[in-house]
Amino acid sequence: MNFACLARQAFDAEAFGLDFFRVTRLDYARLGPELARLRAMPRVMADARIAASDREADLFLQRNGFRKVCIQIRYGRDVPPDVATDCSPGDTAENRLPPGAVSRHVDNLVYDRFNLDAAVQKAGRDRFQTAWIANSLASPVIRKVYDGESFVSFKLEGREAVVDIVSVLVHRRGVGTRLMGRVLAAAARAGCARLIVTTEAENEPACRMYEKNGFMPEAHFSRFHYASTGADAPETRFA
Template identity: 30%
Template structure:
């Protein structure tokens, strides 16, 4: 399946949000490769999804449709880190990233997570806006953290405290 196959079907209706499975890995790898300079492969994603400390959600048109976006976090004690949020290129700017974050947080809270962290490229204004709207606050900066096609880019480290449930 090509990335083009993943993006032409998406309607303007609400997506179905569900837990990701290893059966989603090909779709997730295509989305990740289109979203980041160093995308993760399907086997990398499958390894992560088999880890009991990993929580991942997908957005799709209907239950049996290919994934159009996903979020993946790893839990350690009462903390977690969002490792990635990615949406198929033609779906960006439609609010699916925010819906994925909103669907993801309750599962993390049920798992006992109280502090959630992430790193985002400092120049990625849409992602920074997404995370700020979701209640994350900047707590630091890592110089030259990301390798890009043209060199390196800084990362902004962000945190959100989660309530106990």
């Protein structure tokens, strides 16, 4: 099925066990008919991310059956070149977590957008998060830093280090701050000038931790989800 404004997401589709699409272009004249075709499909899920200030896109998506599930904040901070000398290396491409640790991290990610969507059942979101965490930990191009079983994974994208996952299992013990220090050091060693992380606004503990560590909000996004099992089943819950 060819779309101009929607792109099928193979990773998400496999995790949820249905067709999953993402809105990639806000061309309303084309997107409207494409969403009508989407609604006619037997089992489908879709998502969209827009600037939180884009009222026109917000209303358009809601009129076409999307639900706003959360606001996300992109934080950023400069990477001081000399921070590389402040922490031991510690970053690796290897997965150092013991068997069974992934399930503990799945249970820990309570503020991600799928957990904030009441229409997504636990089985579906657990499959998605399990695959997401496992892939991030296994990828040879994604760096990881650890503190016990807590970890941060991040990618090097030119002059930026972009955080993929932050999961701190031990709270209020300075673990998050130590991990971010190690990420900053790794970014400095790689020659990065900026460190970027995105989290849900509902995740107040994470927001406080980032701001404590020198991050500043750079952008706000609204996240939307759409779900359908076909025209005869207007109310959907994903397995």
